[in-house]
Amino acid sequence: MKGEMKGTMRNRLWLGLALAGIAAAQVKYEDILKGPGDNWLTYAGDYQGNRHSPLKQITTANVGSLTPKWAYHVPKASGLRTNPIVYDGVMYVTNTNEMRALDARSGRLIWSFKDSQSKKEGANRGAAILGDRVYFVTADVHLVALDRRTGAVIWQKKYGNVEDGLYASAAPLVLKNLVLVGVAGGDTGMRGYIAALAADTGEEKWRTYTIPTKGEPGSETWGKYIEYGGGGTWLSGTFDPALNLIYWTTGNAWPDFYGENRKGDNLYSSSLLALDPDTGKMKWYFQFTPHDTHDWDAQSWPVLIDAQVQGKMRKLVLHANRNGFFYALDRVTGEYLHSSRLVEKLDWASGIDAKGRPIVLPGTDPTPNGNRTCPGVRGATNWMSPSFNPVTGLMYVVTLEQCDIFTSSSKEPEPKKNFSGGGAGPKPNEIGQFFLRAFDPKTGLKKWEYPMTGPGESWAGTVSTAGNVVFFGDDDGQLVAVDARDGKHLWHFNMGEGLTASPITYAVDGKQYVAIASATAIFSFGLHEPMKSVPVPKTKVE
Amino acid sequence: MRILAIIGLAAALAAWPLAAQHEKDGEKPKNPAIGDPKAIAAGQALFANGCAACHGNEGQGGRGPNLRERVFWHPLEDDTLFTAVKKGVGGGMPAANLPDDQTWQVVAFVRSMTSPAIENPPPGDVKAGEGLFWGKATCGNCHGIAGKGSAFGPDLTNVAAMRPALDIRQSIIDPDADGAPGYHGVTVVMNDGSTLKGVARNRTNYSLQLQDAKGNLHLLSVASIREITTTKGSPMPKDFGTRLSKAEIDNLVAYLGRQSARPAAVKK
Numbered sequence: 001m002k003g004e005m006k007g008t009m010r011n012r013l014w015l016g017l018a019l020a021g022i023a024a025a026q027v028k029y030e031d032i033l034k035g036p037g038d039n040w041l042t043y044a045g046d047y048q049g050n051r052h053s054p055l056k057q058i059t060t061a062n063v064g065s066l067t068p069k070w071a072y073h074v075p076k077a078s079g080l081r082t083n084p085i086v087y088d089g090v091m092y093v094t095n096t097n098e099m100r101a102l103d104a105r106s107g108r109l110i111w112s113f114k115d116s117q118s119k120k121e122g123a124n125r126g127a128a129i130l131g132d133r134v135y136f137v138t139a140d141v142h143l144v145a146l147d148r149r150t151g152a153v154i155w156q157k158k159y160g161n162v163e164d165g166l167y168a169s170a171a172p173l174v175l176k177n178l179v180l181v182g183v184a185g186g187d188t189g190m191r192g193y194i195a196a197l198a199a200d201t202g203e204e205k206w207r208t209y210t211i212p213t214k215g216e217p218g219s220e221t222w223g224k225y226i227e228y229g230g231g232g233t234w235l236s237g238t239f240d241p242a243l244n245l246i247y248w249t250t251g252n253a254w255p256d257f258y259g260e261n262r263k264g265d266n267l268y269s270s271s272l273l274a275l276d277p278d279t280g281k282m283k284w285y286f287q288f289t290p291h292d293t294h295d296w297d298a299q300s301w302p303v304l305i306d307a308q309v310q311g312k313m314r315k316l317v318l319h320a321n322r323n324g325f326f327y328a329l330d331r332v333t334g335e336y337l338h339s340s341r342l343v344e345k346l347d348w349a350s351g352i353d354a355k356g357r358p359i360v361l362p363g364t365d366p367t368p369n370g371n372r373t374c375p376g377v378r379g380a381t382n383w384m385s386p387s388f389n390p391v392t393g394l395m396y397v398v399t400l401e402q403c404d405i406f407t408s409s410s411k412e413p414e415p416k417k418n419f420s421g422g423g424a425g426p427k428p429n430e431i432g433q434f435f436l437r438a439f440d441p442k443t444g445l446k447k448w449e450y451p452m453t454g455p456g457e458s459w460a461g462t463v464s465t466a467g468n469v470v471f472f473g474d475d476d477g478q479l480v481a482v483d484a485r486d487g488k489h490l491w492h493f494n495m496g497e498g499l500t501a502s503p504i505t506y507a508v509d510g511k512q513y514v515a516i517a518s519a520t521a522i523f524s525f526g527l528h529e530p531m532k533s534v535p536v537p538k539t540k541v542e
Numbered sequence: 543m544r545i546l547a548i549i550g551l552a553a554a555l556a557a558w559p560l561a562a563q564h565e566k567d568g569e570k571p572k573n574p575a576i577g578d579p580k581a582i583a584a585g586q587a588l589f590a591n592g593c594a595a596c597h598g599n600e601g602q603g604g605r606g607p608n609l610r611e612r613v614f615w616h617p618l619e620d621d622t623l624f625t626a627v628k629k630g631v632g633g634g635m636p637a638a639n640l641p642d643d644q645t646w647q648v649v650a651f652v653r654s655m656t657s658p659a660i661e662n663p664p665p666g667d668v669k670a671g672e673g674l675f676w677g678k679a680t681c682g683n684c685h686g687i688a689g690k691g692s693a694f695g696p697d698l699t700n701v702a703a704m705r706p707a708l709d710i711r712q713s714i715i716d717p718d719a720d721g722a723p724g725y726h727g728v729t730v731v732m733n734d735g736s737t738l739k740g741v742a743r744n745r746t747n748y749s750l751q752l753q754d755a756k757g758n759l760h761l762l763s764v765a766s767i768r769e770i771t772t773t774k775g776s777p778m779p780k781d782f783g784t785r786l787s788k789a790e791i792d793n794l795v796a797y798l799g800r801q802s803a804r805p806a807a808v809k810k
Contacts, residue, residue: 541772
């Protein structure tokens, strides 16, 4: 009895400790504006989508001694697509309907949150951070705000209906006092949009649809089924604070492979939209693939850089597109500047005309019996992240050389019933090959390439560092480091399973790390240091 | 023989087809008793009189299987549970021989033992429970709900979506019943003589993830620690079972049993 009383008194002392109150550390918008350093605060590290870190402890000279520092296996994970973010030594990773906070130095779990009530499961690409909160989306289209230190739920807001054919997978984009989110699901009939929710309360501030309604400008570019036209917003966007514009890509028109019911350009599918982040109002759009019939979403990151093009300094938005072309646009006006081929295997268009419209070759649409077209359905690249190194002036893009047999079905479309109007896939003896390629954005010309071996199934992207090292996941499930200047192999590590995510880099206590999600785990690497013995401290249990 | 009967029952239950724990979108439960606080309360009384002798008052097991261990029997369709209660299970469990409405009440209670509380709202005065939580019971001094309260103890914003009501009740009365993972009190003396106090969200021989009373994280290398003192379990007071009346605990559980980050999929 005495012992119990003693225990209770002791617990009352702990209560006094708890009453000390709450003080929250804050990630400011200005911190995100600065871009990556020790922290990696957005999906792409910065607002410009450069995925380039100023960290240079790891260099071309010493990357050969990179070793694994820790691994964290995410319970029940498969095909992780999460892009970690890191703040103040804590890494935040996501999986289906869940987020976990890890000690970025040791990989130990600090907290986890799972929304077990979600009506849907699906891949998740990552978290966002602002103030003392971290944000992520559930597969059934809720935005969740958690206390970054404890995982406590602050609020959870629904911003779309799975009954409308929607789901969500993208990392939110935080800017100013807003959290911007998108919706996926454009392969089964839905209407895509981008929504902005207040970072403090979750109140929806604006919503911009990617497909017009009947009667709105752009609706004349559709036929039937405009209300299910697609234009999913699978990825989050990039942001130019000076121009106050966000750049957000849109997915394919629906049905994916059969376009007879939707003759016209099908605005604003397979496009890049420039929006005012305060209102959602569209300033301009650029459609890469009008009337797409190959499921060539514009799903890759719009990369913002300033460079001299044709003798004039321009604010550029670069886009390595699934349709096989690498575009440079003026990001102030959306004016098309130039394009080049991302891949050799490209036979659906002879080029891009002076206004940026593809010159489509006849006989390249899917047919009931199948029509071989290049690139394949996954595109010349996809959502695997590109990166840009301002020192080398090169953009690094994972590209896929592949052709597929595209079939179409004239069956009456059935929205939300897993109907895509056909299908696509390679011949068994014509599996694709991945290459990491470096392009000069000023001209669009390829400067070097690094060929990969593998089964043609990679979805892993890149990160660039000031140490002139580019890290990328290869098609054999390996994290690879190459020289940013010439693509020379420097280091690799076999992760033991296929990769579906892109690497990042960060620092804790003055030590640089490189981290990436494999299919089932998070790995973090650093320069080799002989390990010092850790004495077991004097330990008491009260 | 008894062991064989239990094994037989477990095997029979395990062999029944697995069914989704939750209703499909928009689908209503097959019987209105499911998720009805009054029916759950009535089912609890019936269970206490007829089932508890073998399964324990709170389904913890005894002569009969533990109904809160999900391995053998959960998830099951409500119809399957109804038949088991109504007609018994061959080789061990007798038929309850209750009218259909009372059988459904028992099913509602049994289901509430392993399903999230938000789907089976526990009986009690929710308003009074809220008053207790933020008042006399001082729960809000350590716990938080939707950003209000303290960041020291486990956040309870979504507790009803994660835990059955009986588990919530158990944690109030015996906070260490589940081992309190990630919430053992810890005090460390660093090599420089400074001290830190909080809970160990994680701890190994090489690193310690300590969260202090303000909710702030201290990610420590054990190499920098001279001395560690931990509590056996949670720092949460262990005397709520005597400090609060049964009715007060019922009310607290009723309040917490409705804390969900999103609206309940099934509720009355």
